[in-house]
Amino acid sequence: MARHQGRGMASINYPIGMNLGGDPSQALVHANPDGKFTVALSAIDLGQGMKQVSRQIAAETLGVPIEDVYVDTADSDTGPHDMGSFASRGTHRVGNAVIVAAKEARGVLLEAAAEELEVNADDLVTDGKGNIHVRGAASKSITVKAASQAAQFKQGKTISGRGIFLIPLSTVNPETGEMSPVTAYAHACLVVDLEVCDETGDVKVNKLTSAYELGRALNPKMVEQQLVGGAWMGMSHALYETPEPYYPNPEHGGRDYNEYLMPGPGDIAPHDITVLERPAPDGPFGGKGPGEMCANPVLPAVANAIFNAIGVRIDTLPITPEKILRALKAQGGARPQVRRA
């Protein structure tokens, strides 16, 4: 009877966007007379932060403060078409559509400002604080609000923009599988430290240490939320949950959160995360999408750590105490492998 320490690792990559493309997203951006912007989408916020990431991308592109932008989604009467929030496509596809729309709106805003300032629009820059000024001459300026009012009430211009992003659908070769799946990949490596009880088969995850490469963390707080939550889900997939614990026997499915096992608050392990940013050439400000891939390295890293702890391989998920005990029995007890660092 002992608790055996183990450490395991895994490294992965993950495709961003719908496989083979063919999944457009659209965005509309417009300003009210005071230079406050609305981004109209039909993208879905599942809690992952679709609204906020679109808002930050729009504000950055427009060159206005974040509080001057709100995102309205999703209403099929007002929001233009979007394929949906899945396949790690939201940030990449919608973000790019928002950039196109916001650039068009910004172009009109700067034209309106140029007309008021009697300068060339190409010479104008925004300060991100609600002002537009001549490059290198901060005193020759106009507020976004004044430029917007002038555009609408004096010049008859609509400060608005339309955007679409599409990677056209490609085909798959039936014989070789040749295809163009996606244009960007995120990456990760993760180490799990855990301990296995050879009496009960219980696995306690003590620590996760990871590096995730995400293109660019457009909002680090939301990235952290995704990675922490996603790694928790990976832990749950690895050790706890399934509606068919004896698959392919279809019985014994949980009916509620009492019967369907997932890690509880006491099972959560500290997660030490490092973010790397290698911008995707076609991503919005280089962004990829951390939403799906963050769970993936945890499953194999847990399995590998269990092997490191007790010397048995469990190749079927989830790795329940029952499977561990059966494997230990078949092996004749735990055989701890070499400790790593």
Added chain:
Amino acid sequence: MLEFRKDLFADERDDNLNVIGKGEQRQDMLGHVTGRTRFFDDHGFDGLLHLKVVRSPHHHARIRSIDVTAAERAPGVKRVIRGQDVPLNKNTLLSLIDFGKDDEPTLAVDKVRYKGEPIVAIIADSEAEALAAVKLVRVSYDPLPTVFDVQEALKPGAVVVNETYPGNYFEYHDKYDHQKLRFGDVEAAFRTADHVIEERYQMSPIEHASTETNGTIAAPETNNRYVVHSCAQGLFFSLGTTAKILALESNRLHFIGGTVGGGFGGKVDSLTEPLAVLGAILTGRPVRYVLGREEEMQFASPRGAERHVIKDGVMRDGRIVARQITSYFDAGAYTRLTSYGVVKCVAHMPGPYTIPNVRGDAYCVFTNRVPATAMRGFGVTGVDFSIEVQMDKLAHLVGIDPMEFRILNAYRDGDMKAHRRVAHNTALIECVQVVAQKVNWPLSETARRASSLSGGGGPRAAIPPTVTDESGRIGRPETRQAPPQLTPGAAPLPAHQPRPVVPVYQPPPAHQPAAALPNYPAQPADAAPLPAPAPPVPNAPAPPQHGAARFSSVFTRRR
């Protein structure tokens, strides 16, 4: 805890941005934390009706008769909907992108193909009255034999689950019973490998378990349109699916959603929208159709089970020279999105590694279980588990540290991937190096100096001569390659087999010079050119498993 390594790839980024890269609070946070955010189910309507469905108690059965007379007379019941009331009672989700054949009814008519399949919908004044009337519907069944294992389902003569696909497999390119990946010649490479191992991995289904269950409220508007409060992960995807099933022009539907209580892939299937809207059409009243927790957990589509059999050829110095992956995706009774996940899986093979010979065969298989759907990491999570446990075993087998082994085989900028596109923007090596440093995992000097930016391309960018074949033609299961010899047992799963202990690679202490480690070349591509491939022989018997003997000299085979 989250930190950045801004020093890495710094020259590829402009970090002087105003809003991007800032942890700004979400615009919707205040509503979320005060409980004021409105989700689909927070929209009240006068005269709201409630819809519940009668579900099959059988995994597979012919429907002899359906008697709804008692249910129609039950208190509060406003309408009973049957399959014949659904304008187009056969659909497949990906028909919107022209992929696959319509194979799934909204309400079963002649046959049920999984336990929990909806047969009749009841609309009543209250949920309780709808549920009471559900119990009064009398359905007479002739139970049919079932199949639950993917490899059993693929055998000739297996029970036919879904008559649209009589071989129990999705049909790819109107030609094959699976999707192929062919890159180089794995058989030739297995013959040259120092070790060949074949292992089988299984991921069971997984429930999304979102806090908010699937549901829809649909109501007639005053302009001959219907407003639909939806939890869909794809608003127009669900609108299009609903319009198709109900034979409506798309602009008669006004979908509102966008704020969803968790999805993870479990709200892509439009499980409730079509029936809720049909209910609103047939009653002229607002109709709410929301799955209860038990319905959601038992009968809403889960992540499907996956089985991956991986056979690798590896050299003593750690280079993987061949990888063959046979994958079985359990779609359940209907296609939904599994056909797509299979192709995504094939694109992901052989993982983030540069391997000169790769063969993949991935099947979308129909069984008598709840139809599977997408879930976080769709098409990739299961194969990543399999590949990365396999990588650990391979590293162990050749006595190389697992991180060193990853870095040695990692793909780099300029490498050719097995789906014949050049890799760029790669960063696997750096992720491994950063984690190694954080946990004081000793790496050799070579591994510490490796980079995604260099050492790739050149000979690693080549597309090797490739052996192709016609195995697995539709309707010709005898032309398939011999399936892996591992046969699944009936549940419960058999106990794990013990393995002999093999010599363990001893990592150096943190400060020991790198001399003790294998001194592999910077470009680990297979140096020796492969022999020219023999022309494929149609319908030839499966080649012998060359690796078996070599493998058994190292490990005992798992049954």
